Amino acid sequence: MCEVTVVIPNYNGKKYLVPCLKALYEASSIDMNVIVVDNGSEDQSIADARKSYPQPRYILLDKNYGFCRAVNEGIKASETEYVILLNNDTEVQDGFVENLLRLIKRSPKIFSVEAKMLQYHDHNLIDSAGTFYNALGWAFARGKDGSAQRYNRRGRTFAACGGAAIYRRKVFEEIGYFDETHFAYLEDVDIGYRARIFGYHNLYEPKAQVIHVGSAVSGSRYNEFKTRYSARNNIYLIYKNMPVPQIILNLPVFIAGFFIKALFFWKKGLGRIYLKSLKDGFAICDSSKKTGYDRKHFRNYIEIQLELWINLLRRFL
Numbered sequence: 001m002c003e004v005t006v007v008i009p010n011y012n013g014k015k016y017l018v019p020c021l022k023a024l025y026e027a028s029s030i031d032m033n034v035i036v037v038d039n040g041s042e043d044q045s046i047a048d049a050r051k052s053y054p055q056p057r058y059i060l061l062d063k064n065y066g067f068c069r070a071v072n073e074g075i076k077a078s079e080t081e082y083v084i085l086l087n088n089d090t091e092v093q094d095g096f097v098e099n100l101l102r103l104i105k106r107s108p109k110i111f112s113v114e115a116k117m118l119q120y121h122d123h124n125l126i127d128s129a130g131t132f133y134n135a136l137g138w139a140f141a142r143g144k145d146g147s148a149q150r151y152n153r154r155g156r157t158f159a160a161c162g163g164a165a166i167y168r169r170k171v172f173e174e175i176g177y178f179d180e181t182h183f184a185y186l187e188d189v190d191i192g193y194r195a196r197i198f199g200y201h202n203l204y205e206p207k208a209q210v211i212h213v214g215s216a217v218s219g220s221r222y223n224e225f226k227t228r229y230s231a232r233n234n235i236y237l238i239y240k241n242m243p244v245p246q247i248i249l250n251l252p253v254f255i256a257g258f259f260i261k262a263l264f265f266w267k268k269g270l271g272r273i274y275l276k277s278l279k280d281g282f283a284i285c286d287s288s289k290k291t292g293y294d295r296k297h298f299r300n301y302i303e304i305q306l307e308l309w310i311n312l313l314r315r316f317l
Helices: 017-027 044-051 067-077 097-105 169-175 187-197 225-240 243-268 271-283 295-316
Strands: 004-008 033-039 057-061 082-086 089-094 111-117 127-130 131-133 140-141 155-157 166-169 200-211
Touching: 004 017, 004 044, 004 067, 017 033, 017 044, 033 044, 033 067, 033 166, 044 057, 044 155, 057 067, 067 082, 082 097, 082 169, 082 200, 097 111, 097 166, 097 200, 111 187, 127 140, 131 187, 140 166, 166 169, 166 200, 169 187, 187 225, 200 225, 225 243, 225 271, 243 271, 243 295
Parallel strands: 004 033, 004 082, 033 057, 111 200
Antiparallel strands: 082 166, 089 200, 111 127, 111 166, 131 140, 155 200
């Protein structure tokens, strides 16, 4: 019986989509469904993929709605207990699907499991070994640019990178789906944060490995598109998931974090865009989308806050 569906969002991925599907099918030995959701691509990526791999279900959207809408369409179209989200600019390694599935099945309290992501241009370097978030308001990929020989133990993470992770599908019905207000960037931290509030865990599985190009659509590691949405969504992420007392508690550290980031992006020539995007973040804060506080989750909020402080120390030690 098929237990897992792999959802691959695509936008003008002519260079990547066919190699992504090729690696997925060759590296997987179990029965799985595959859904490709296309965000109105204008290249030949879907035509090429259909010609080489007719097995997946292809969902074609009329325009680019962003990562969140695409994966939501795929998740809702799936009928399996588990869903793997996989970027089109990835090539999975042997046992990728099997190892993710094996770990998430260990406990009903596990919401997601992130794979070990290695850099496409140098497989000896890590792209992400777990997604974390700290009290400065920074989300970061653990181990980025470090040796691929590190981080070989399973463990808890704050969230899972949506580029290569498995999710327990029924939990989305409880906590909500990916928030399409994000469009792209930090949406995976947001969904992981919500899961944590509801008492679920997010894990990291180093035995599940994937090669990742990174920024294949936006074009580079630091660019206007990525800076704009990351900065804007950072404000929204905080507003949405933290009760007001928690925001006040962290406010001095948040201000320091935003100031440091502003200096960083100013040196990259993106300072004005970063500051404007922070302002835009306040504009999209909508009380109707705020994660409602529930007293039964109080202990989870305390655990999250402690982790934010611990991750801050880990970031600099």
